[in-house]
Structure formats: C-alpha cells, structure tokens
Amino acid sequence: MLSHLKLSHLAAGAIAVLVGYTSSVAIIFQAIEAVGATQAQANSWLVALGLGMGLTSLMLSLWFRMPVLTAWSTPGAALLAVGLKDVALDQAVGAFLFCGLLLTLTGLTGWFERLARLIPDSLANALLAGILFNFGLSAFTALNEDTALLAVMGVTFLAGRLWFARYTILAVLLVGGIWAGAAGSFGDFTQLNTSLTLPQAVSPAFSLPVLIGVGLPLYIVTMCSQNMPGTVTLRAAGYTPPVSATLTVTGFATLILAPFGGFAFNFAAITAAICAGPEADDDPKTRYLASAAAGVLYCLVGLGGATVISLFLIAPPALIAGVAGLALLATIGNSLSQALHQETGREAALITFMTAVSGVSFFGIGAAFWALVFGLLVNHLFSRSTPKPSAAAKAP
Template sequence: MLSRLKLSHLAAGAIVVLVGYTSSVAIIFQAIEAVGATQAQANSWLVVLGLGMGLTSLILSLWFRMPILTAWSTPGAALLATGLNGVPLSQAVGAFLFCGALLTLTGLTGWFARLARLIPDALANALLAGILFQFGLSAFTALGTDVALVGLMGATFLAGRIWFARYTIPAVLLVGCLWAAWAGSFGDLEALNLSLALPEFVAPAFSLPVLIGVGLPLYIVTMCSQNMPGVVTLRGAGYTPPVSASLTVTGLASLILAPFGGFAFNLAAITAAICAGPEADVDPKSRYLSSVVAGVLYCLVGLGGATVISLFLIAPKALIATVAGLALLSTIGNSLSAALADSRGREAALITFMMTVSGVSFLGIGAPFWALLMGLAVTHLLRPAAPRTAEPDPHPVSQ
C-alpha cells in the first residue's frame, strides 16, 4: 500500500485534518467550558476525539477501500455548548453513552441505509454541492482579508492546472504556507501549549431529563446534519457507501470513548469530499489512500493533544479557507453538473441546492436535512403521472 501513496494523497489528508480542526475546534472548546470540565478533562476530550476520528476512518477506509472519513459531530458540539450549562459532567457522559447506543442501534438495524437508497442521485448531488458551496465561496471572500496571500495561491492554482495538474493543491498549500511564514501571518508561536494530554475516565450518571434534553437531540442532529450529508458525499463521488457498517463503527466508537469525552462520531461530509474528489487522485479506486493518510494524521494530532491543536489555531484563516475552497472546486462543479443534467428533475435539484446554501435551520436541525425533505417533496409533486392504460371494453362492437 505504501508503494501506491502519492503526493496528492498526502496533501489531501493534510488538508482534511487542517480543515477539520480549524473549522470547528473552537466549538469543542465552548462545549468543554459549558460542562465545567477541568483542564485535564478538557485535554482528554481533545485526545479521544482525535483518536476516535483517526481510528474509525482507518478501519472503514481500509475495510471497504473507499475514502470514508469520520468526524466529531460539529452541530452536536454546538448543541452541547448551549445545552450543557448547569449539567454535571457525569450526567453529560450518560447522555453521550445514550447517543452512542442509539447510533449503534441505527447501524445494526439497517433502517437508515434503506432510507438513504430512496434519495434520487440528482438530489444527492444538489445537496452535496450546497453543503460545499460556502467552502468554495470562502476561497474568494478571503481576498477581502489577505489579497496578497489569496492572490498568490490562486495564481498557483491556475499555473498548476496548466503545467502540473496532479500537484496543483499540494503546490497551493506549500506556496501559501511559505508566503504566510515570510509575511509573518502565523500567530504567536509562544501561544503553543506543550503539555502532554492523556485520556481521563469520567463515570457516567443517568438522568432522564438530561437523556431526553441532551442525548436524544444530540443523536437527531448527528443523524440529520452529519450522517445524511456524509452518505450523500460518497454517493455524489460515485461510491456506494456501507451505511450500516459505518454507523455501527462510529456508534461503537462513541460508546467506548464517551466516558473520556468522545461525545459523538459520525460520517464526515466536507472533509470527505476532499478525499473523494479528483484532486486526491484521478483513479477513484485508490482515493481511499488519502483518507488513510487523514486517519493516521488524526491519530497523531489526537496524541499530540493541545500542542498540535494550538498550532492549527495560529494558522492564518485566509490560508485555510483558500486551500479548502480550491480543493473542493472540482467536486462542486461535478456535483452541480450531475444535479442539473436531467431537465425533468432540475427544479427539485435547484430547490435542494438553494435551501442548503441558505443555511436556515429549524428545531435545531440544519438546512441540509430540510433541503432534502423539500427536494423529495418537489420531486414527488412534479413527477409526471404515469399514462393510464385504457381498460378493454367488456362489450366490444362487432364490425
């Protein structure tokens, strides 16, 4: 397997970890603060979240030879940041265990896999394009914060498309890092936290109000806002994802790591698109190597604990936004093209795309879920009625 590794695999894996942490680690810190965890317990969360993502990504990618990436539940972390105020950490752990049990049961029963197969490919591609749209747009809005850095990375991207297509994104990342270092755009290196973090066990306690008020919503937002887009991402890239097995693995990981701070794991969507797209490898059969690289790096980041994470936090935001947006351009374009290819389902696909881009949420559930419901409803309403077959005349007239 090592002999098949390419620079594009390494670059895609590195970008995944960079984007995965910098885009949402601040929300994790807010959730940790809300539950009143000690510094040792906070470090434990960071360790097991990194290890959980890394190990589950490695297991699924190597098992199924697909670019299957997992992630912590970002909307779940946002829910915890607002819903855990005043909740003892032990009861929060009980809610995490409850959510993990529900995720595992969902995977074992297979009902979610059957539901996912009912989604038309056009809607799946429209949903994926909508999910990734803001990340693609960020590569251009970042011009407003650092024209020189983003302009140079954009020029490198175009040059790569012309002269070294296979190494375009690695070159963009390298040029961006070198320019940011030369311009002094990285944060204060003295802010690095060099402490060693270890997992710390917290005995769970179960409270019915907390299970219903925290554990159940955590499960719902993880399924609707994370796992469903994760399935769609792989389908949009041309893969048939092992939905039940993936949910079972991530659910078991949530169960095992919940007492240490691993509140919920799920299929990744945005970062998975980086590994599943043509930028990772022109050959779809070997793109899984990029998710293997990401899994290894996630484990290393987890073991590094606060040290590596604080390093991510000092990286220029414009650099991260630009490299992520440019890496996803091909996936966004391919998804939109596939979504709008059939004129009969174009309206439903556009509505799904626009609703996803809107970012509107209801009942604590994000826009992708509601966009999918709207797209399915429109598809059903605008589906041409099947022509009625004329019934034979029971009393034919003789000629």
Template sequence: MLSQLKLSHLAAGAIAVLVGYTSSVAIIFQAIEAVGATQAQANSWLVALGLGMGLTSLGLSLWFRMPVLTAWSTPGAALLAVGLKDVPLDQAVGAFVFCAVLLTLTGLSGWFERLAKLIPDSLANALLAGILFQFGLSAFAALNQDTALVAAMGVTFLAGRLWFTRFTILGVLLVGGIWAGLSGSFGDLGQLNTSLTLPEPVMPGFSLPVLIGVGLPLYIVTMCSQNMPGVVTLRAAGYTPPVSASLTVTGIASLLLAPFGGFAFNLAAITAAICAGPEADEDPKTRYLASAVAGLLYCLVGLGGATVISLFLIAPKALIATVAGLALLSTIGNSLSQALQDARGREAALITFMTAVSGVSFFGIGAAFWALLFGLLVNHLLNRGTAQNFKASPK
C-alpha cells in the same frame, strides 16, 4: 498498498485534517467550557476525538477500500455548547453514552441504509454542492482578509492546473504556508501549548431529563446533519457507501470513548469530499489511501493534543479558507453538473441546492436535512404530476 501511495494522497489527507480541525475546533472548546471541565478533562476530550476519528477512518477506509472518512459531530458540539450549561459533567457523559447506543442500534438495524437508497442521485449531488458551496465561496471572500496571500495561492492554483495537475492543491498549500510565514500572518507562536495530553475518564451518570434534553437531540442532529450528508458525499463521488457498517463502527467508537469526551462520531461530508474527489487521485479505486492518511494524521493530532490544536488555531484564517475552497472546487462543479443534468428533476435539485446554501435551521436541525426533505417532496410532487399528465393525454 504502500506502492500505490501518492503525494496527492498525503496532500489530500493533510488538508482534510487541517480543515476538519480549524473549521470547528472552536465549537468544541465552547462545549467544553459549557460543561465546566477542567483543563486535564478538556485535553482528554481532544485526545478522544482525535483518536476516535483517526481509528474509525483508518479502519473503515482500509477495510472497504473506499474513502470513508469520519468526524466528530459539529452540529452536535454546537448543541452541547448551549445544552450543557448547568449540567454536571458525569450526566453529560451519560448523555453521550445514550447517544452512542442509539447510533450503534441504528447501524445494526440497517434502516438508515435502506432510507438512504431512496434518495435520487440528482438530489444527492445537489445537496453535496449546497453543503460545500460556502467553502468554495469563502476562498474568494478571503481576498478581503489577505489579498496578497489569496492572490498568490490563486495564481499557484492556475499554474498547477496547467503544469502540475496532480500536485495542484499541495502547491497551493505550500505557497500559502510560505507566504504567510514570510509575511508574519501566523499568530503568536508563544501561544503553543506543549504540555503532555493524557486521557482522563469520567464515570457516566444518568438523568432522564438530560438523556431526553441532550442525548436524544445529539443523536437526531448527528443523524440528520452529519450522517446523511456523509452518505450523500460518497454516493455523489461514485461509491456505494457501507452505511450500516460505518454507523455501527462510529457508534461503538462513541460508546467506548464517551467517558473520555468522545461525545459523538459520524460519517464526514466536507472533509470526505476532499479525499473522495479527483484532487486526491485520478483513480477512484485508490482514493481510499487519502482517507487512510487522514485517519493516521487524526491519530497523531489526537496524541499531540493541545500542542497541535494550538498550532491550528494560530494559522491564518484566509489560508485555511482558500485551501479548502480550491480543494473542493472540482467537487462542487461536478456535483452541480450532475444535479442539473436531467431536466425533469432540475427544479427539485435547485430547491435542494438553494436550501442547503441558505443555512436555514428549524428545531435545532440544520439546512442539510431540510434541503433533502424539501427536495424529495418537490421531486415526488412534480414527477407525480408529470405522470398524471402523461396518462391524461390523448393516445
């Protein structure tokens, strides 16, 4: 296995971790603040979340030999930031445990895997392109934030496509990091927190209103806004994802780490696309090594706790946005091409894509769910109408 490890695997894994933390760690801090956790408890959350993502990603990737990457529930964290106000910490942990039990039962029952198989490939690709579109767009929008930095990274990307294809994104990251360092774009290094981070458990307390008002919505948004796109990401990359096994593993991890702040783990979508795409490896059979690297790095970041997180937070936003956008460019293009290839399903695919890009949200459930729902409905109606017209036409 180590003989198959490439520099592109290391680069893809590192970028996935970088994007995973910087894109949503601020929301985690808001959730921690909402529940009134102490600094030690806040650090414990970061340890639990890092180790949970790392161990599950590493285990699933090596076991199934495919780039199965996991993540904390970002929409779940946003929900907690609002829903945990005035909720005691022990009851919040009880809601985490309740959500974890539901996630585990979902994996063991296998119903979600059967549901995922009903999604047409064109809609799966359209949904993935819609989810990733904002990240691609952010790379170009970052030109307004730091024109020189983004331009240097863009030139490196083009040069890489011409002369060092396998290491294009690694080159972009290195040039961006060096440029940002020399231009003083990094934040104040004095903000680095070098304190030792240790896990601190909180015994769960159970309150029916909190279980229904926090635990159940946490489960729903995690399934709809995280696990479904995660399944779609692997399918769009050409893999048959181990859905039930992955949900079971992430559910058990959530259950074990809930007392330490690991509120919910799920299949990743955006970061998984980085490890499952051609930038990670030209050979799909060995791309799992990129997600395994990401899993190992997640563990190290988790153990580093506050020190590593604070380092992520002082990195220039333009640097992160550009690396992520350029790393996902091929995946976005391939997904759009596959989604629109069949003229019969083109309208449904476009509606799925546009709904996902819109960011629309109803009842606390994000655009990914509604994009898939609208796409399936339109696909069914149009295909049904076409079939009826065919039957009614003269012989």
C-alpha cells in the same frame, strides 16, 4: 497497498485534517467550557476525538477500500455548547453513552441505509454542492481579508491545474504557507501548548431529563446534519457507502470513548469530499488511501493534543479558507453538473441546492436535512404530475 500510495493522497489527507480541526475546534472548546471541564479533562476530549476519528477512518477506509472519513459531530458540539450549561460532567457523559447506543442500534438495524437509497442521485449531488458551496465561496471572500495571499494561492492553483494537476492543492498549501510566514500572518508561536496530553475518564451518571434533553437531540442532530450529508458525499463521488457498517463502528467508538470526551462520531461530509474527489487521485479505486492517510494524521493530532491544536489555531484564517475553498472547487462543479444536467427533476435539485446554501434551521436541525426534505417533496410532486406517454404515442 503502499505501492499505490501517492503524494496527492497524503496532501488530501493533511488538508482534510487541517480543515476539519480549524473549521470547528472552537465549537468544541465552547462545549468543553459549558460543561465546566478542567484543563486536563479538556485535553482528554481532544485526545479522544482525534483518536476516535483517526481509528474509525483508518479501519473503515482499509476495510471497504473507499474513502470513508469520519468526524466528530460539529452540530452536536454546537448543541452541547448550549445544552450542557448547568449539567454535571458525569451526567453529560451518560448522555454521550446514550447517543452512542442509539447510533450503534441504528447501524445494526440497517433502517437508515434503506432510507438513504430512496434519495435520487440528482438530489444527492445538489445537496453536496449546497453543503460545500460556502466553503468554496470562502476562497473568494477571503480576498478582502488578505488579497495578496489569496492572489498568490489563486495563481498557484491555476498553474497547478495546467501543469501539475495531481499536486495542485499541495502546491497551494505550501506556497500559501510560505507567503503567510514571510508576511508574518501566523499568530504568536509562544502560545503553543507543549504539555503532554493524557486521556482522563469520567464515570457516567444517568439522569432521565439529561438523556432526553441532551442525549436524544445529540443523536437526532448527528443523524440529520452529519450522517445524511456524509452518506450523500460518498454517493455523489460515485461510491456505494457502507452506511450501516459505518454507523455501527462510529456508534461503538462513541460508546468506548464517551467517558474520555468522545461525545459523538459520524460520517464526515466536507472533509470527506476532499479525500473522495479527483484532487486526491485520478483513480477512484485508490482514493481510499487519502482517507486512510487522514486517519493516521488524526491519530497523531489526537496524541499531540493541545500542542497540535494550538498550532492549528495560530494559522491565518485566510490561508485555511483559501486551501479549503480551492480544494473543493472541482467537487462543487462536478456535483452541480450532475444535479442539473437532466431537465427532469431540475426544480427539485435547485430547491435542494438553494436550501442547503441558505443555512436555514428549524427546531435546531440544520439546512442539510431540510434541503433533502424540500427536495424530496418537490421531486415527488413533479414526478406525480408529469404526464406519462400513452400507448398510442409510443407506437411507431
């Protein structure tokens, strides 16, 4: 296995971790604040989340030999930031355990995997392109924020695609980091928190209103807004994702780590696209090493706790936006090409893509779910209305 490990695997894994934390760690802090956790308990959340993502990603990637990357539930964290106000921490932990139980049962029964197989490949690719679109766009909108930095990163990206394609994104990250450092764009390094982070368990308490009002919505949001797009990401990259096994593993991890702050784990989508795309490796059979590398780095980040998180937070946003956007360009282009290359079903694919890009949300459920619903409805409508060739027309 190690003989196949490449620098591009390490680079893709590092970028996935960087993007994963910097894109949503602020939402985690809001959820922690909403439940009134102490600083020690807040640090414990970061340890549990880092180790949960790292160990599940590492185990699933090595087990199935495909780039299965897991993540915390970002929409779930956003829901918790609102739903945990006036909820005691022990009751919140009870809701986390309830969500973990539902995730585990979903994996063991296998119903979600059967449902995922019903999604046409064109819609899967359109959904993935829509989910990633704004991240790709961020590399260009960030030009207004720091024109020089993004211009240097853009030139490096083009040069890399021409002369050293496998290491393009690594070069973009290094050149961008050096430029940002020389320009003084990083935050105040004196704000680094170097305290030792230790996990701290909280005994659960079970309240029926909290289980129904927090635990059940957390499960629904995680399934619709994370696990479905994550499944689609791997399918669009050419893999057959181990859906039931991943849900079982991430659900079990949630059950174990919930008392420490691991509120919900699931398939990753955006960061998984970084590890499953051609930038990680030209050979799809060894791209799993990129997600395995990300798993190891997630564990290290989790153990580093507050120190590493504070380091991420002082990085200039334009640097993160540029790296993430440029790393996902190839995946966005490939997904759009696969979604629209056949005229049949093109309308459904376009509606799926546009809905995902729109960011629309109904009943607290995000655009990824509704993009699939609208796309499947249109696909079904057009497939029923398309006239089938008659026997006479088929005859030579």
